[in-house]
Amino acid sequence: MSPRRYEDVEFGEDLPEVSPDVGMENVHRFCHATGMLGSRFMDHEKAKQEGLPQAIVPGIMSQGLLVAAIHAWAPGCQVAFVDTVFRAPLLVDSHPLCRAVVTDKNDEARRVEIDLTIVNEVGETRVMGTATVEL
């Protein structure tokens, strides 16, 4: 059971901001764990040869980072649905922030909707989306 109760969650509540590790070493660990061994994720120079500014963080790693931010806020909660839009590449070795905020509550289902964003160092949205969370 989640230690955070549905009744205690307010519309507009900010989840704690998270600074995820998207350094090359951590991205390599993710890529090897998932079998996503594409050079665009693991090698800056090869990514540039594909027309990218440098290596990019795999999309499902970004999703995982956002879901981890939710679980850090509400350990044991059930993330029933997560949906992301990748507006721009999230670069490996950058210093992004994961932000999340409660934007809807469904009293009957005891579910909350959470807006999710990953922004870069200058506050530009790279990934955005929503999650449905059961508490």
Add this chain to the structure above:
Amino acid sequence: MILDLHNHSIKSDDSRAKVENYCQWIRKRDLPIDGFALSEHRQFDSESDYRPLEDEYGLLILKASEVETDYGHVLVYGVNEDMVAAFDFSRIDLPLSLVVEEVRRCGGIAVPCHPGRTRVGMVAHVHQRGSVEGVEVIEVLNGGSRGTENDEAGHLAEEYGYRGIGGSDAHIVSHIGRCATHFEEPIESIEELVSALQHGGYRALRPA
């Protein structure tokens, strides 16, 4: 009066925001805007009635559209039956000249949005193929634009004498109110918005 003139709801295929949640968010965060427009992608939402939400939250909610042209995306205000019959909103290759002309003929106004963005904005197209007659207003502040994209929109407006509006381009609830337009005179309907956009007396701003 401050209106956020570019937002999407769950009626758009890439948005997850419910209109009531936009209203709740504006009030919860005490955002300094008086209303907003919903510009759904490639369609006009003729069915939804947001008057109960307007009354409950004290906000003006206007309906518009965002169509896709050979010069990038374009916001359309003042959509009516004649306009819907005049061109196919669902197409992604509408000639901008046709959209501008037909929208004006039907009593509305077409406003190219996020002009500084690659492919879906008009700056690069204007530089390649020249300007399009009839454009009077462009979106110079877009909440989803990155890097120098809004600066490029501003430069285009200066170069061609376009008036400028602002809109958040929100696709999720918490992004509404990032950019908006300040009007010198009050606006209470889509007709008054169109008239104001046609005649001036407004500027783009970041409300927060």
